[in-house]
Amino acid sequence: VSLGGVKDESDIRGHRKTYVGAMPGRIMNAMKLAGSKNPVVLLDEIDKMSNDFRGDPSSAMLEVLDSEQNNAFRDHYIEVPFDLSDVLFITTANTLDTVQAPLLDRMEVIELSSYTREEKFHIAKEHLIKKQEGKNGLKASQIRICNDAIYKLIDSYTREAGVRNLERQIGSLCRKAAKEIVEDGVKKVTFKADNLEKYLGHEKYLPDVVSDKDAVGSVNGLAWTSVGGVVMPLEVLVLDGKGRIELTGSLGDVMKESAKIAVSYCRSVADKYGIDKDFYEKKDLHIHAPEGAVPKDGPSAGVTMITGIISALGNIKVRSDVAMTGEITLSGKVLPIGGLREKTMAAYKAGVKTIIVPFANKADLDDVDDTVKLCCEFVFAKTIQDVLDVALIPNSKNNVPLELLSKNEPERKKLTV
Structure with missing residues (x-):
């Protein structure tokens, strides 16, 4: 009905x-x-x-x-x-x-999240391609869409919760294949990732921007959207000034409050990371989330902000192969978040090797795609200290505990799966 x-x-x-x-x-x-x-x-x-x-x-x-x-x-x-x-x-x-x-x-509400990248791939490979071949009068022997081409269709030509536009793009490829077979007399048309642009035009969606170098004040956060997860980089710049905090990037009220909590916590641990205790009087902090036109809000950016601020103030580099999500309290506890399935898939797509999530979300690992669990290392953080121990790279100029921060230190894996 x-x-x-x-x-x-x-x-x-x-x-x-x-x-x-x-x-x-x-x-x-x-x-x-x-x-x-x-x-x-x-x-x-x-x-x-x-x-x-x-x-x-x-x-x-x-x-x-x-x-x-x-x-x-x-x-x-x-x-x-x-x-x-x-x-x-x-x-x-x-x-x-x-x-x-x-x-x-009077209803029992069941919320269905968006398909992950792997789910879209299998739906396309096992159902949509066969359906569109039949609709466009093609036999399976006349057209081949390679796996890398399907992934590129998902990543670069569609951005949606379901597969409706993905099916349209596959139908478009089938029609173009049928035209080539009729006009040029070819026996079979093969679509690969490197020749999709010839048939569908330039890429409509660019991949998430992830730094390929360890940098000071630049942290990879994770965010949830209605069409899946995204990697949300956060940048922090320290300037001489009078202690002002500048927030840009279309941040909502919750994220603005997270920034205030992050600054207060950084003041409480300033000694440990070689940060001047009076930085809040002599330094201005500028926190920016790229893609300024896209509104951003939600309770999962606290750990990202603290890591970025400590990195910028202490001149300590942050690992570029780490992404994180979680909210924090003034005492430094990491609070659970939602949308873990989509966020981890976004990190995997971006090539991130280590994902830091709140310890309270450990049970949600059952929902995470098996491909992500195989390829990524998960760190479950109870406090912000667990996050900093993994994300920051030791610097001899700072009072940073080297035995915890070493990038290749085997003891660090006590927190991981």
């Missing part, structure tokens, strides 16, 4: 027989089509319902979905109670913001 654009209560409850063109509502019609008293009914796009002067269909749906009262659902056309308690209702929605709170209260 498609509910997109439904704005008349009669669509759900039916019309009274006194009206011209009266008919049963969508629910009773679905029961008639199913021919069963206990079918599965899919209510598609329930968030797209609206209301007008003819009534509110969302309120009419309350009786349909409420298990306590739908055993006597009354359709205005049929005019006798009908038992809907044996029906399994499944609803879909893109967003919960437009679903009324009383209606949402």
Whole structure:
């Protein structure tokens, strides 16, 4: 039952027989089509319902979905109670913001995250390519899309939660292959990563920017978006001044507060890293997140900010092959975050070797893709000290504990999987 654009209560409850063109509502019609008293009914796009002067269909749906009262659902056309308690209702929605709170209260919400890169690859290889070959009149022997070409389609030509645009791009390749076979008489067309540009034009999406050199004040953070995870670099610059903190890069309120917590914590551990205790009076800090036009907010950038500030103030380099995520408290504890599956996939795509995540998220490792777990080392941090011990590179000029910070020190693996 498609509910997109439904704005008349009669669509759900039916019309009274006194009206011209009266008919049963969508629910009773679905029961008639199913021919069963206990079918599965899919209510598609329930968030797209609206209301007008003819009534509110969302309120009419309350009786349909409420298990306590739908055993006597009354359709205005049929005019006798009908038992809907044996029906399994499944609803879909893109967003919960437009679903009324009383209606949402009668549902059990299951949130589905976006497909990961590996899932999109297997969906394309096992289903979408075969489907588009059939739609475009091609045999499997006439077209070949290599694995590296599929990955490039996913990374450089689409950016989405699902696979709809990926299927469009595969269909485009199939049509171009069919044209070559008909016009040029070729037997087989092979698509590789290096010849995709010839068929689909230049890349639409560039890869995440990750520094390939260890640098001072530059840290790889991880962020979650609706279409997957991204690597979010954070840069910190120290300037002579009067202790001002400048925040740029379209940061939200939560990240601004994280920056204040980070500065306060850095003041408390200044001695340990050879930082002047009065830096907050004599130095200005400029914290910037690249891609300034993209709004950024959320409680998972605290560890990234602290690492960047300590690195910049103490002139200590940060490892470029490390990415991190987590929020911090004033006492230095690392708090859990969400979206670990997408964030770790973004780090893997960017070539990051070590991923630092909060210790409280250890159980979420079950959701992480097996490919990521095989290729990346995970460090579970209980405190910010665990993060700094792994991310910072020792510098003889600073009071940094060399035995903990050595990049190749075997003891460091006590924190890892």
